[in-house]
């Protein structure tokens with residue numbers, strides 16, 4: 001079993017992973033010990049830098065009694081000498097029991113799954129998919145909101161290029177959430193995605209004003225707006241300023257509204273927000289561990 | 305006696321009912337270039353008995369293989385293939401868009417792994433045959449302009 005795209009999962013399968021992840025929480029926190037994956041080896045191939053994803057996979061594997069090998073940048077490895085991904089995968093396949101891959105090219109994980117006999121988990125392929133992030137986001141929302149049916153999720157930031165946003169939006173739609181996309185017009189969600197989401201559930205709302213949307217939000221999902229997307233730095237400053245979340249922006253929000261962010265943040269959320277009852281981004285980052293534990297257990301056949 | 309716009313061929317392949325204007329692309333996708341060693345006739349804008357206009361390609365001494373037929377269906381869904389043996393139509397079939405396209409066209413996404421030096425053939429799932437919509441099995445990119453992406 002490979003985990004390449006969130007679209008490979010049915011709603012029931014996602015529910016099952018969320019349930020398993022819930023059971024993993026005490027182990028993820030170090031309160032309980034587990035030898036579930038003792039003797040198993042994870043091959044961790046990061047062709048692009050990543051902190052959270054890589055460390056949380058390593059943490060998940062270690063907490064379950066397994067071990068990790070691999071690289072966190074291709075420099076110095078045979079990859080730098082021009083080895084194809086297919087060859088690297090075939091080699092690593094014989095050194096480990098499960099492969100976790102982060103790669104700059106879209107479709108890289110599907111290709112790896114094609115050449116590997118061992119399960120492959122996609123840890124992000126270019127502007128493509130990042131299914132474990134999607135599941136941990138769902139896990140975080142579910143933990144707070146119990147039922148996703150009809151809850152208002154406001155998704156804010158770069159909705160055009162943002163890697164995590166498209167698959168999360170599709171998954172949330174599948175669970176019946178009401179989505180509102182807030183972005184500057186140049187970074188709004190692409191039409192194809194919008195259409196896809198409409199066929200799955202409620203018709204999403206589109207807005208360019210955070211002020212209008214934030215009051216109704218049960219969840220505010222903030223993503224980074226990258227400077228590189230703007231030819232004019234002044235334009236970037238303006239947009240970044242409009243969508244910045246600080247205490248003032250939170251004046252009229254629902255009391256139990258939660259704020260999420262895949263991190264790292266660069267100014268989208270002011271540090272003063274961290275101490276509010278709304279902030280959930282650090283919990284979200286922690287949730288990567290139990291969710292990845294659940295997925296590792298499943299693909300390795302140790303959990304049912 | 306049949307009436308022919310070009311001299312009858314003894315053996316070869318006639319691709320008939322090509323969508324008008326597509327004949328040159330058909331030549332391109334079945335790999336007929338200036339290095340051919342038999343006669344190829346191209347008829348562009350021929351009145352069709354069925355409807356409107358069509359293109360026709362006649363290739364002497366070559367029977368097309370099925371892999372080439374798939375390619376034709378992608379840009380000309382109503383084309384018929386006539387295998388000519390000894391001046392007669394010996395076999396006749398209508399090209400059909402397959403459900404999966406492998407190794408014929410490349411992905412339109414420059415960031416797709418199949419556009420790098422990897423040992424895989426690009427592969428597409430046909431999401432819709434009319435109009436033709438293909439989704440890359442690797443990167444999920446959807447393409448509708450087939451002619452543009454044929455290798």
Ligand SMILES: Nc1ncnc2c1ncn2[C@@H]1O[C@H](COP(=O)(O)OP(=O)(O)O)[C@@H](O)[C@H]1O
Pocket residue numbers: 308311312313314318320360362386388391392393396
């Ligand atoms: N010996 C031949 N040489 C060249 N073209 C031929 C020959 N026999 C048939 N064709 C062409 O092949 C196509 C199919 O022929 P046929 O089956 O007779 O006609 P249709 O499909 O219109 O009923 C037509 O375009 C016809 O002109």
Ligand SMILES: [Zn+2]
Pocket residue numbers: 107411412413416417418440441442443444445
């Ligand atoms: Zn592709």
